[in-house]
Amino acid sequence: MQHLLFWAIWYVYITFTNAAYPIGYPEWAYFKNPVYIFGESFFVVFTQLPAVYIMLYWIFPGLILKKKYVALLVSLVLLWFFCFSLNFFVHMRLIQPVLASISAPDYIPEQFRDEGLKFFMALMSTNKAAFTITASALMLKFGKHWYHHQHRNLQLQKEKADSELRLLTAQVHPHFLFNTLENVLAKTRTESPLGSKMIMSLSEMLRYILYEGRKPLVPLEQELTMITEYINLEKIRYGNKLDVNMLTPDKMNNIYIAPLLLLPFVENCFKHGASHMLKNPWINFTVELKDRTLVMKLMNGKASTASQSQKKPGIGIKNVRQRLELLYKNKYVLHVREEDEVFVVDLQVDLVRIESRTPATHSAVLQIPINTN
Numbered sequence: 001m002q003h004l005l006f007w008a009i010w011y012v013y014i015t016f017t018n019a020a021y022p023i024g025y026p027e028w029a030y031f032k033n034p035v036y037i038f039g040e041s042f043f044v045v046f047t048q049l050p051a052v053y054i055m056l057y058w059i060f061p062g063l064i065l066k067k068k069y070v071a072l073l074v075s076l077v078l079l080w081f082f083c084f085s086l087n088f089f090v091h092m093r094l095i096q097p098v099l100a101s102i103s104a105p106d107y108i109p110e111q112f113r114d115e116g117l118k119f120f121m122a123l124m125s126t127n128k129a130a131f132t133i134t135a136s137a138l139m140l141k142f143g144k145h146w147y148h149h150q151h152r153n154l155q156l157q158k159e160k161a162d163s164e165l166r167l168l169t170a171q172v173h174p175h176f177l178f179n180t181l182e183n184v185l186a187k188t189r190t191e192s193p194l195g196s197k198m199i200m201s202l203s204e205m206l207r208y209i210l211y212e213g214r215k216p217l218v219p220l221e222q223e224l225t226m227i228t229e230y231i232n233l234e235k236i237r238y239g240n241k242l243d244v245n246m247l248t249p250d251k252m253n254n255i256y257i258a259p260l261l262l263l264p265f266v267e268n269c270f271k272h273g274a275s276h277m278l279k280n281p282w283i284n285f286t287v288e289l290k291d292r293t294l295v296m297k298l299m300n301g302k303a304s305t306a307s308q309s310q311k312k313p314g315i316g317i318k319n320v321r322q323r324l325e326l327l328y329k330n331k332y333v334l335h336v337r338e339e340d341e342v343f344v345v346d347l348q349v350d351l352v353r354i355e356s357r358t359p360a361t362h363s364a365v366l367q368i369p370i371n372t373n
Contacts, residue, residue, distance in 0.1 A: 006140075007045065010133055015041040023121060039099045044125050047090050051083045051130065052137045060141055080130055087122040156326045198236055201229050209260065217256040220294070220351065224248045224287060227266055231285070234270050243282040249289045255351050258327050262287075262296065264320045265345050269300035292353050298345040302338075324349065 019037045031037060059079070063072040092115070208226045212218050228246065235242055269283050284299040317336065324332050332349040 006137070007049075010048075011041060011045050014044055018044070023117065035103050036099055039102070040095055043090055043095050043098075047083070047087045047125060048128075048133050050086065051079060051134050054079055055134050055138055056141050060138065065145075080126065083130070084122065084126040087125045088119070091118045091122040091125070152326070152329075159322075159326065198233060201233050205229055205233075213259045215259060217352065217354075218259045219252060220255040220257045220289075221252040223257050223259060223262060224252075227263055227285075230263065230266060231283075238281065241281060243280065245282075245284045245286075247286045249287060252289070254353050254355055255289060255292060255294070256354050257294070257349075257351050258323065261320065261323060261327075261349075262347075264317060265296075265298050265347070268317055268345075269298060269343070292351050294347070294349050294351055296345070296347040298347075300343050301341060302343050 015038060018041050019031045019034075022033075022037060022040075059072065059075050062068075063075060205226060208222070212222065212226075228248070231244055231246060235244060266283075266285065269285075280301070282301045284297070286297045288295040321334065324334060328349050332347065334348075335344075335346040337344050
């Protein structure tokens with residue numbers, strides 16, 4: 001509807017401009033030949049459609065927003081020549097025969113425009129498309145993009161505030177929680193060494209979630225260490241039944257990531273995959289770094305009885321999609337797919353490298369032993 005209104009306004013403008021002084025036909029000024037004026041204006045507007053939509057849906061998102069200025073310059077030149085060629089063909093070969101075939105004899109010019117005047121009109125129509133209608137449409141597009149960008153920022157700020165509120169709520173007397181865990185840990189060191197190890201791991205994970213989870217970025221090494229500890233906890237729960245293959249980079253090279261971004265994918269593997277397999281549950285978790293791009297491949301086996309729950313992995317994956325869209329828009333690729341006996345997550349996301357940080361802003365890396373057996 002908005003597009004129809006936009007072009008209707010532009011068509012009225014072109015029609016009145018053409019009617020005021022129809023080039024080559026001064027005797028028909030001020031709507032003395034309405035059939036020809038309205039028809040010719042339609043063809044003029046029609047030839048300007050490609051320029052506008054190529055600019056709005058290809059050049060603007062693909063080149064202007066991504067700041068590819070050399071490609072933008074070349075594309076604008078090519079677009080101008082394309083539009084001029086279209087205008088030249090319409091003015092030279094199409095307008096006069098078509099309008100002559102649908103007009104009454106009194107509305108057919110005795111002498112049509114000469115070739116030079118047609119060339120001039122094609123050139124003027126192209127320039128008008130380039131500098132008037134396309135520029136107007138582009139300004140409207142910029143305004144719409146700016147509005148959505150601001151709305152997205154407000155949404156991000158609101159979600160961040162809500163998240164901080166939830167974290168603050170979860171942090172009611174966190175020291176009491178940790179002190180209690182330490183008391184239980186001291187009790188189980190002698191009576192249950194395995195339980196002691198699980199409590200210690202859980203304590204470190206809670207500390208990470210409560211404190212590091214509030215930060216906008218954490219070292220990738222710290223995030224992967226926390227995930228490793230979570231997997232180790234699950235391996236203890238499953239005993240020797242669970243087969244886990246895990247591969248992470250040896251060097252993170254000061255790469256930082258939004259905290260708790262990857263954990264829901266791993267948690268989903270246990271919740272909807274391994275927990276439904278009666279025999280031989282398995283998980284493959286691989287993370288690679290290609291410069292600043294994180295490439296994660298996560299696979300887990302699933303039983304046929306779990307297929308229904310695999311199709312609806314729950315709110316965790318949905319929240320991660322939303323966070324990726326808000327924090328890494330246009331900088332990530334996520335594919336989640338279900339196959340016969342396997343569930344696969346492929347994620348690529350462009351992260352940031354921070355070469356130096358002050359001691360006050362550095363996050364201490366958790367010193368947790370990584371068990372990959």
